[in-house]
Amino acid sequence: GLKFVIENGMLTMVGVDGYRLAIRKESIGYDGEDIEFVVPKKTIKEIIKLFNLEDDKKISMLISKRHIVFEIDNYSIISRLLDGEFIDYQAAIPKVSSTTILINTNDAIDCIERTLPVIENNQKNPIRCLFDGDQMRVSTVSSLGRVVDYTHANTSGDRVEIGFNSKFMLDALHASDTDEVKIELGGPVSPAVIKPINSDSFIFLVLPMRLKNEN
Known part of the structure; x- marks a missing residue:
């Protein structure tokens, strides 16, 4: 499910699976007590179907101990809330990093997407990312071929080579709605933390994949 945390006029949403974590913060109209709850994934998918991303529509939430009602336009979606403890997501976020990369978001997307033609859909071929100096080098190899691509990146700290699932x-x-992002790394086997450069509106955590020797 998706965790909702409402406090101090801010809504924080947290989603997590076995390989990645996403946190998003937005200010909302709410002056009640602090509250947190978990909404089932299926409910979230139904709500998304009602959104037109080009429209700036309001959504209302009516929350009880066991249920929630989402009101959008003329629709009301009633859902139960999930019981049990949500994962301690704060503990999963690395507190220190040895490498920091500032990079244009679209440049990073384009660089990774240029490796996709040789990634086999039925295999978890990782992309190999090398962050060093003023560039990000992305490569991958499979039975379909090999691709190497570069883009500009402002890297400070240790040089690091790390593997990722390209889709993740x-x-x-x-999902990063900023022109530039900051990527923080703690080494080749630590999760990547992706966040805005000048705010805390979102955090994405992506676990690395183990790399094989290219030779």
Whole structure:
């Protein structure tokens, strides 16, 4: 499910699976007590179907101990809330990093997407990302071929080479609504933290994939 945390006029949404984590914060109209709850994934998917991303529509939430009602236009979606403890997502976010990369979001997306033609759909071929100096180098190899691509990146700290599932990285970058993002790394086996440069409106966490020797 998707965790909702409402406090101090802010709504924080948290989604997590076995390989990645996403946190999003937005200000909302609410002056009640702090509250948190978990909405089933199926309910969230139904709500998304009612959105037209080009329209700036309001959504209302009516919350009880066990149920929630979402009101959008003339629709009302009633859902139960999930019981049990949500994962301690704060503990999963690395507190320190040895490498920081500032990169244009679209440049990073384009660089990764240019490797997709040789990634086999039925295999988890990782992309190999090398962050060093002023560039990001992305490569992948499979039975279909090999691709190497470069884009500009402002890297500070240790040089690092790390593998990722290309879909997971692209999902995070596509969901980043800023022109530039900051990528924080703690080494080749630590999760990547993707966030805005000048705010805390979102955080994406992507676990790395183990790399094989290219030779």
